[in-house]
Amino acid sequence: MSQTHDRLLIIDFGSQVTQLIARRLRELNVYCEIHPYNRVDDGFLKAFAPKAVIFSGGPASVYWENAPMPPKGVFDLGVPILGICYGQQVMMHCLGGHVEGGHGTAEFGKAFVTPTALTHPFLHGWFPAEAGPQAQEQVWMSHGDHVSKIAPGFQVYGTSPNAPFAITADPERHFYAVQFHPEVHHTPKGAQLYENFVKLAGFKGDWTMGAYRAEMIEKIRAQVGDKKVICALSGGVDSSVTGILLHEAIGDQLTCVFVDHGLLRLGEAEQVVQMFRENYNLNLIHADEKDLFLGALEGVSDPEVKRKTIGKLFIDVFQKYATQIEGAEFLAQGTLYPDVIESVSFSGGPSVTIKSHHNVGGLPEKMGLKLVEPLRELFKDEVRALGRELGLPSSFIGRHPFPGPGLAIRCPGEITREKLDILRRADAVYIDQIRKHGLYDEIWQAFAAILPMRTVGVMGDGRTYDYALALRAVTSVDGMTADYYPFTHEFLGETATRIINEVKGINRVFYDCTSKPPGTIELE
Numbered sequence: 001m002s003q004t005h006d007r008l009l010i011i012d013f014g015s016q017v018t019q020l021i022a023r024r025l026r027e028l029n030v031y032c033e034i035h036p037y038n039r040v041d042d043g044f045l046k047a048f049a050p051k052a053v054i055f056s057g058g059p060a061s062v063y064w065e066n067a068p069m070p071p072k073g074v075f076d077l078g079v080p081i082l083g084i085c086y087g088q089q090v091m092m093h094c095l096g097g098h099v100e101g102g103h104g105t106a107e108f109g110k111a112f113v114t115p116t117a118l119t120h121p122f123l124h125g126w127f128p129a130e131a132g133p134q135a136q137e138q139v140w141m142s143h144g145d146h147v148s149k150i151a152p153g154f155q156v157y158g159t160s161p162n163a164p165f166a167i168t169a170d171p172e173r174h175f176y177a178v179q180f181h182p183e184v185h186h187t188p189k190g191a192q193l194y195e196n197f198v199k200l201a202g203f204k205g206d207w208t209m210g211a212y213r214a215e216m217i218e219k220i221r222a223q224v225g226d227k228k229v230i231c232a233l234s235g236g237v238d239s240s241v242t243g244i245l246l247h248e249a250i251g252d253q254l255t256c257v258f259v260d261h262g263l264l265r266l267g268e269a270e271q272v273v274q275m276f277r278e279n280y281n282l283n284l285i286h287a288d289e290k291d292l293f294l295g296a297l298e299g300v301s302d303p304e305v306k307r308k309t310i311g312k313l314f315i316d317v318f319q320k321y322a323t324q325i326e327g328a329e330f331l332a333q334g335t336l337y338p339d340v341i342e343s344v345s346f347s348g349g350p351s352v353t354i355k356s357h358h359n360v361g362g363l364p365e366k367m368g369l370k371l372v373e374p375l376r377e378l379f380k381d382e383v384r385a386l387g388r389e390l391g392l393p394s395s396f397i398g399r400h401p402f403p404g405p406g407l408a409i410r411c412p413g414e415i416t417r418e419k420l421d422i423l424r425r426a427d428a429v430y431i432d433q434i435r436k437h438g439l440y441d442e443i444w445q446a447f448a449a450i451l452p453m454r455t456v457g458v459m460g461d462g463r464t465y466d467y468a469l470a471l472r473a474v475t476s477v478d479g480m481t482a483d484y485y486p487f488t489h490e491f492l493g494e495t496a497t498r499i500i501n502e503v504k505g506i507n508r509v510f511y512d513c514t515s516k517p518p519g520t521i522e523l524e
């Protein structure tokens with residue numbers, strides 16, 4: 001928990017879009033945390049000491065048995081509260097209003113809210129006066145029940161066809177409640193409502209990356225003291241920012257271990273090692289373990305066996321190097337906020353494992369190490385901003401994600417050194433094409449995969465019998481869902497020609513037009 005900033009508490013009632021509320025607030029330089037309703041009691045509220053509270057939406061009805069409720073004490077804190085969708089309903093329910101379900105109360109998708117005769121600074125920027133009685137704002141609704149009677153003290157500031165109390169407020173107590181979702185993109189002026197709310201609540205907007213960097217450095221020093229820390233560097237943004245931040249905080253007490261498993265892209269290991277050694281002068285162990293990994297993967301073609309083999313070896317190797325660092329008591333990890341948020345589960349039960357992800361999860365307990373996680377409070381784009389703040393080159397910060405198991409999962413079927421070598425060169429040409437056409441930053445992730453098949457071709461009057469290559473490029477926000485990138489035919493044709501001309505061993509190129517779902521981003 002950040003103790004030096006004004007803090008806003010988001011009580012999560014299980015909405016799919018609660019994280020977006022946090023994003024909107026962070027964009028306003030407001031520090032906030034999301035906590036599930038069933039973990040927030042009066043003791044928690046006292047310890048957290050929020051300057052304002054937001055109730056998220058959620059799938060429940062206030063009339064459900066054991067319906068999710070906020071702690072009673074929240075209304076007595078004397079701080080502004082904003083209720084969204086279910087958050088509005090539960091607020092009215094608790095404060096003496098009424099919620100109704102059934103025919104005519106539901107509203108899903110786009111709707112328009114029109115103002116009443118009342119105005120309030122909460123609506124600053126909405127309903128411009130010049131629009132007169134025609135004023136309306138597009139909002140995004142997603143509710144089954146609706147509020148049918150507002151609680152004493154509340155007034156109505158906006159209505160929509162199926163939500164007579166679309167925007168409500170109790171100006172005296174600074175309680176605000178809306179039926180729609182201002183955090184989503186489809187409520188175009190939604191961000192303005194959050195801005196108005198935090199202004200009314202007196203936030204200074206002091207959550208900046210510069211402040212965060214200084215604060216984190218102090219925290220790391222306080223946590224670590226004069227002890228040693230080890231950090232696994234992958235070359236990705238999260239571990240790089242973690243490493244550099246720690247280096248700035250504790251200098252030589254930090255040793256980074258970069259495990260080269262032989263499944264990296266063309267020139268990647270050299271680039272990573274050079275950047276960290278030369279630009280940052282940090283203690284870096286370059287663990288060249290290609291033979292170990294590629295040896296263990298010989299003859300393995302099952303994707304899960306590949307992933308598990310690499311994951312286990314990674315831990316063994318990391319442990320081997322880490323134990324050489326005498327007195328190491330801490331392990332630094334680039335855990336991000338979305339990995340930390342405990343979500344409210346209404347379905348219950350664990351979700352299906354699609355792929356075993358590569359991480360060093362069990363390592364700290366196994367080695368008796370304590371964790372240092374300086375990015376635990378940040379979203380991915382904030383990590384990038386912190387990276388810029390720390391002077392990481394922008395080419396590094398903007399890099400597409402790269403999976404822990406590396407090229408192993410881009411080489412369906414058996415992995416051989418020959419195939420990896422061909423894949424590396426083909427991938428480099430593909431990425432070069434994307435950069436040359438100025439498309440790199442529009443794409444979430446692009447890569448080549450070498451397919452487990454050879455096809456017949458004809459080159460220079462001769463027969464070829466070479467590998468086929470798949471090209472993949474997707475757009476995505478978080479990697480959870482993705483669309484294939486709509487390259488032009490000219491781009492695809494030019495790229496296929498370049499790859500076949502420049503990379504010996506490939507004589508055919510396919511473009512993967514599968515979105516996620518039903519596909520996944522990686523091939524395995």
Ligand code: XMP
Pocket residue numbers: 355356357358359401402403404405445479480516519520521522523524
């Ligand atoms: P999938 O293939 O599951 O990938 O659609 C979603 C995102 O996760 C990345 N990915 C991984 N990242 N370790 C990682 O650090 C892994 O084991 C792993 N597997 C997939 C993938 O590149 C994409 O960005």
